[in-house]
Amino acid sequence: MATTHEVFNQAPPLTGYNAAADDLALLESVRHGGAGHGEGRLLELGARAGSPEVLEQARLAEENPPRLRTHDRFGHRIDEVEFHPAWHQLMTAAVGAGLHAAPWTDQRPSAHLLRAARFYVWSQAEAGHGCPISMTYAAVPALRAQPELAAAYEPLLASRSYDFGLRPPLAKSGLIAGMSMTEKQGGSDVRANTTRAVSVGDADGTYRITGHKWFTSAPMSDVFLTLANLEEGPTCFLLPRVLPDGARNGLRLQRLKEKLGNRSNASAELEYEGALGWRVGEPGRGVRTIVEMVNMTRLDCVLGSAAGMRAGLRHALQHTNHREAFGAVLREQPLMRNVLADLALESEAATALGLRLATALDRAQAGDQQEAALRRLGLAAGKYWVCKRGSAHAAEALECLGGNGYVEESGMPRLFREAPLLSIWEGSGNVAALDVLRALAKDPGLLDAFWAEVESASGADRRLDSAVASLRKEVTMLSDPVAGQLWARRLAERITLVFQGALLVRHSTPAVADAFCASRLGGDWGGAFGTLPTDVELATILDRASGMA
Incomplete structure (x- = not known):
């Protein structure tokens, strides 16, 4: 048979890489946070995350979603979820x-910083199983x-x-833990x-719980933290799937959600x-109790969004490094x-923020109240903005691959479908902004x-200094409750951008800090990706993103 074509001008498969070794922003954040001693283990996990074996497991897990078996073949209720190996x-x-x-x-x-760095690296391989890991x-x-x-x-x-x-x-x-809070009427x-x-009135403080939960995370978990009402108000409870005597608890799985992503x-x-x-x-203090869990999973929302951005960027760089169009390699075209x-x-800004918040958690656990305060505000604002940016980033990274990125085999549609979840999970945009x-x-x-955190970078960049000064004036709007709510999203965005700008000015290269401050803080930006000022050092930024700077 005659050969009709040969395959050329296609990027090689993205596999067999180390998801940590080329991520300079990650490694530097780990060192700045005092966790450099864990770098070896981080690199080991990075090699595993980019290995052909794990990437194939990720594909299989997503293409073979879990199945609910409510009954066995004899009609006994079993409420079990089956997963691909x-x-x-x-x-x-x-x-x-x-x-x-x-x-x-x-x-x-x-x-906690080491765990955050490792969670970020591993999530780049497959994000869905990060849900029960994060809940636990x-x-x-x-x-x-x-x-x-x-x-x-524990x-x-x-x-x-x-x-x-x-x-x-x-x-x-x-054990693996899940969380079961939201209901149809409330969300x-x-x-x-x-x-x-x-209450059943025993000495163990046991209760019988009756009701419906609309969206239960990781229903195959061993135990769940859930909310139910007592006379005093919403209260937190721990429920096992299996009781101490081996009997099934009264948890009935009605159906599995058919979701956009996280399949x-x-x-x-x-x-x-x-x-x-x-x-x-x-x-009656259940909301306050379970907020501790929510705040921890919000940190993982930020880290997960940063991981998705890094994975999308890596795919875009891989494709444009090898693909030619109009007579030149794509990456070399202005x-x-x-x-x-x-x-x-x-x-890089998302990565730096997520790991700085993990560092704040470590320091707060050691009794540093200023770091605890920084974490509280930074998590609420960062959850809003970084997770919101994840979807836009995934769409643009996919577009860098053109039609090749739109097909399932590229892996880009999985990143694109996953991104909105992290903005919705643990409070969607308005909830996170109002939490600020x-x-x-x-x-x-x-x-x-x-x-105190952002002014540690004072004097290093005039646009950052100006943004801090403007933000100081703008927070006076909080005295008007209506205006404050109308401005809540902008406030969360500005807090995050100023926080990110300060981190990059202090810890990244001058080219990255300058371009970020010029575009995100100085207003020299069109809004869509690819509208940076013409005088930024593109080559230096791209070399750093590729691990070569």
């Missing part, structure tokens, strides 16, 4: 690497509101053994929940039919260089910690 391989690796609750039992001062990480501080439960469950939540299956939790070698407004809890992970509608659980924290450099700036107002109204001193 690739899912369990990814979970085993993530738990084994300590990406879940392990930092809570690690006494090193940088344990976040469960510990909430559970500590009930010390006797924490003493029993060691198993921090265990590096992934022990999947329906057995009593305390009989397993390791983020959890005070509208109707689920009820009634490898199961999300369910769940009924509590007199399910047994134990109270966590004080009656407008494409502008687009790629702009994507690189957004990626709520935090400042409750504790105006949070701003003092923020000013």
